[in-house]
Amino acid sequence: MEGDPSAGKPPTILxxxxxxxxxxxxxxxxxxxxxxxxxxTQAKVTKAIEELGYRPNILARQMVHQRTTILGVVVGDLxxxxxxxxxxxxxxxxxxRGYRVMFCNTQGEEEIEVAGxxxxxxxxxxxxxxxxxxxxxxxxxxxxxxxxPSVFVTCSADWGDVVCADDERGARLATEHLLxxxxxxxxxxxxxxxxxxxxxxxxxxYRQTMERAGLTPVVYHWERAEARLxxxxxxxxxxxxxxxxxxxxxxxxxxxxxxxxxxxHLEIPVPRRLxxxxxxxxxxxxxxxxxxxxxxxxxxxxxxxxxxxxxxxxEGELSGDPIRQTVSCRLIVxxxxxxxxx
Amino acid sequence: MEGDPSAGKPPTILxxxxxxxxxxxxxxxxxxxxxxxxxxTQAKVTKAIEELGYRPNILARQMVHQRTTILGVVVGDLxxxxxxxxxxxxxxxxxxRGYRVMFCNTQGEEEIEVAGxxxxxxxxxxxxxxxxxxxxxxxxxxxxxxxxPSVFVTCSADWGDVVCADDERGARLATEHLLxxxxxxxxxxxxxxxxxxxxxxxxxxYRQTMERAGLTPVVYHWERAEARLxxxxxxxxxxxxxxxxxxxxxxxxxxxxxxxxxxxHLEIPVPRRLxxxxxxxxxxxxxxxxxxxxxxxxxxxxxxxxxxxxxxxxEGELSGDPIRQTVSCRLIVxxxxxxxxx
DNA sequence: CTGCTCTTTTGGAACGCTCCAAACGGTATG
DNA sequence: CATACCGTTTGGAGCGTTCCAAAAGAGCAG
Numbered sequence: 001m002e003g004d005p006s007a008g009k010p011p012t013i014l015x016x017x018x019x020x021x022x023x024x025x026x027x028x029x030x031x032x033x034x035x036x037x038x039x040x041t042q043a044k045v046t047k048a049i050e051e052l053g054y055r056p057n058i059l060a061r062q063m064v065h066q067r068t069t070i071l072g073v074v075v076g077d078l079x080x081x082x083x084x085x086x087x088x089x090x091x092x093x094x095x096x097r098g099y100r101v102m103f104c105n106t107q108g109e110e111e112i113e114v115a116g117x118x119x120x121x122x123x124x125x126x127x128x129x130x131x132x133x134x135x136x137x138x139x140x141x142x143x144x145x146x147x148x149p150s151v152f153v154t155c156s157a158d159w160g161d162v163v164c165a166d167d168e169r170g171a172r173l174a175t176e177h178l179l180x181x182x183x184x185x186x187x188x189x190x191x192x193x194x195x196x197x198x199x200x201x202x203x204x205x206y207r208q209t210m211e212r213a214g215l216t217p218v219v220y221h222w223e224r225a226e227a228r229l230x231x232x233x234x235x236x237x238x239x240x241x242x243x244x245x246x247x248x249x250x251x252x253x254x255x256x257x258x259x260x261x262x263x264x265h266l267e268i269p270v271p272r273r274l275x276x277x278x279x280x281x282x283x284x285x286x287x288x289x290x291x292x293x294x295x296x297x298x299x300x301x302x303x304x305x306x307x308x309x310x311x312x313x314x315e316g317e318l319s320g321d322p323i324r325q326t327v328s329c330r331l332i333v334x335x336x337x338x339x340x341x342x
Numbered sequence: 343m344e345g346d347p348s349a350g351k352p353p354t355i356l357x358x359x360x361x362x363x364x365x366x367x368x369x370x371x372x373x374x375x376x377x378x379x380x381x382x383t384q385a386k387v388t389k390a391i392e393e394l395g396y397r398p399n400i401l402a403r404q405m406v407h408q409r410t411t412i413l414g415v416v417v418g419d420l421x422x423x424x425x426x427x428x429x430x431x432x433x434x435x436x437x438x439r440g441y442r443v444m445f446c447n448t449q450g451e452e453e454i455e456v457a458g459x460x461x462x463x464x465x466x467x468x469x470x471x472x473x474x475x476x477x478x479x480x481x482x483x484x485x486x487x488x489x490x491p492s493v494f495v496t497c498s499a500d501w502g503d504v505v506c507a508d509d510e511r512g513a514r515l516a517t518e519h520l521l522x523x524x525x526x527x528x529x530x531x532x533x534x535x536x537x538x539x540x541x542x543x544x545x546x547x548y549r550q551t552m553e554r555a556g557l558t559p560v561v562y563h564w565e566r567a568e569a570r571l572x573x574x575x576x577x578x579x580x581x582x583x584x585x586x587x588x589x590x591x592x593x594x595x596x597x598x599x600x601x602x603x604x605x606x607h608l609e610i611p612v613p614r615r616l617x618x619x620x621x622x623x624x625x626x627x628x629x630x631x632x633x634x635x636x637x638x639x640x641x642x643x644x645x646x647x648x649x650x651x652x653x654x655x656x657e658g659e660l661s662g663d664p665i666r667q668t669v670s671c672r673l674i675v676x677x678x679x680x681x682x683x684x
Numbered sequence: 685c686t687g688c689t690c691t692t693t694t695g696g697a698a699c700g701c702t703c704c705a706a707a708c709g710g711t712a713t714g
Numbered sequence: 715c716a717t718a719c720c721g722t723t724t725g726g727a728g729c730g731t732t733c734c735a736a737a738a739g740a741g742c743a744g
Contacts, residue, residue, distance in 0.1 A: 012730055023694045028732065036692055058464050060730035063405040064699055078430040079625065081423065088420040088447050100461055102412070102444050105430050119442055122400050257629065264630035283421065287599065288606035289631045354700055365724045370702060378722055402700035406729055
């Protein structure tokens with residue numbers, strides 16, 4: 001038999017139409033909630049859909065629209081708890097609005113970023129959220145601008161909407177906290193894995209504050225390949241040398257925790273001999289054993305705003321020039337900072 | 343003009359065909375690497391593709407095949423570093439084989455799991471990797487079996503291929519380590535967020551070992567809603583009561599770290615008064631301040647095997663009955679375990 | 685009952701690809 | 715020189731939707 005619903009293939013819109021005694025267009029109209037449908041027709045169609053267990057074929061719809069309802073998320077390093085927490089929140093908010101989520105973990109490397117973006121474009125994602133953005137070349141921009149709505153959860157972006165914590169101010173708060181405690185030799189330490197726009201904004205906040213205080217900024221970078229190594233000099237030397245910093249502002253908690261670990265291994269007591277401020281307030285920072293002074297960002301709000309903004313662009317509620325939404329971060333003083341040693 | 347390549351719309355296979363002076367079928371054959379194509383034709387087509395900057399429309403292809411090249415990944419809790427690390431690895435391996443990855447974070451809740459799976463099926467993912475599997479009902483099974491290839495990174499599965507660490511043996515190693523140190527009152531503590539098949543296997547390993555040693559297993563569960571609370575009794579009571587355990591086997595490192603934190607707050611010295619063994623060997627477990635004795639799983643191998651197995655099923659290289667691949671885990675002794683207090 | 689307007693329904697043309705059976709063209713064979 | 719055969723190319727029929735212009739129907743005034 002032809003129209004047998006249980007005959008292998010899932011029912012199509014035509015099967016529903018036949019069963020309801022209407023045309024496929026009418027079924028389509030009902031599904032999509034088009035206006036001007038008689039309640040009677042509506043009922044007939046709904047009934048047929050129920051009876052057949054019909055589900056619209058999303059792939060066919062995507063083919064017509066040349067667009068999916070998938071959001072691409074570019075993330076720096078999922079092993080960084082901050083990214084992981086954000087990824088989780090974004091996935092949940094997106095799901096609540098009917099979007100699915102596709103990730104690309106860039107490790108801060110531009111090639112991976114570009115390759116990931118190309119894949120996302122090819123898959124016709126509805127929009128992209130940058131949780132990290134290398135900003136290294138303008139490939140991403142030429143690839144996406146005007147084609148795929150993009151939201152940056154990063155202070156600086158070349159184009160697209162921005163939803164971010166005030167990273168610069170955050171770094172200022174961190175630095176001022178240390179200055180207020182009496183530190184002078186305060187260094188900045190950049191993310192172990194991802195150096196991106198966020199990192200740069202925080203670094204700028206640190207630099208400005210130092211310069212305004214008449215002090216010289218000093219910046220270190222973790223060596224990506226080898227853990228526990230700085231690009232500029234061996235970490236041991238940096239932490240124990242004659243002109244060693246008495247305090248560090250780290251670009252994020254993960255780096256700060258690494259720093260604490262190095263100090264522990266070198267038996268440098270924190271905070272008595274060394275103060276450390278992190279950034280992000282990841283769950284672990286609050287543990288008694290870590291007890292890290294840090295700058296907290298409202299993660300849930302960042303996630304919600306970024307999804308809402310992107311959805312707004314996609315659905316056309318939001319149009320016009322890129323908008324910028326900044327949420328403020330705050331200092332959380334814990335036990336990793338104290339007055340400098342005499 | 344009609345055939346103008348720079349006129350808005352991206353070129354289709356027809357544009358390429360016209361330019362190369364062949365039929366669209368031939369272009370299709372070249373793209374898909376079909377056999378029996380003259381080098382000359384091949385060259386003409388490739389040239390036209392180059393010149394037009396043509397990229398096949400993946401959505402149209404998906405429409406024909408009724409299948410995407412997206413892998414669904416069901417994850418329990420991205421905030422758990424173990425899941426995050428696995429997610430990251432899987433994303434990388436999948437990308438290397440030309441697959442994209444779509445996540446669903448279940449928090450161990452069956453409704454979210456089922457909803458996520460339905461979304462993935464609707465999106466026609468090519469296959470699904472379960473990093474966590476509730477196993478609560480057989481909805482997932484009826485939804486997926488025989489339709490979508492599935493790989494479980496979990497010892498027990500209702501159907502589909504299995505790639506897992508030997509969780510039961512791991513838990514035995516952990517328990518035996520504590521027994522060997524002289525502990526008798528050893529309790530098990532289940533994951534703060536996700537209770538799933540993995541959790542159950544580990545619990546079983548613990549139970550067996552205890553019973554074989556003539557001891558009574560005791561199992562606690564973290565209260566999901568309220569952090570730092572056990573379902574069975576307030577954590578303070580459990581850790582300080584008269585019959586308190588002298589050691590804990592935790593279903594994973596995240597829970598073990600929570601346990602350490604509770605001990606710290608109650609000023610119970612670890613390992614002198616309390617020993618704790620985790621499971622997973624997440625990055626943080628190795629930090630001097632955490633220094634957690636734990637069971638390590640070869641994460642990279644698990645990730646690689648699961649992607650390879652799934653890809654094998656999808657691409658038809660692998661067929662027949664479900665296969666089971668087990669990798670072994672090993673005990674890493676650090677500073678969170680010692681002989682029990684007298 | 686006719687003609688007009690407004691609402692509701694409908695058939696058909698996309699969307700861009702894959703797949704298949706049939707057509708084609710060239711070489712070897714009888 | 716006709717025939718058979720094999721490797722290569724091709725047109726056309728799908729895949730399951732959406733969207734639009736046009737048809738059909740309903741309601742009302744004249």
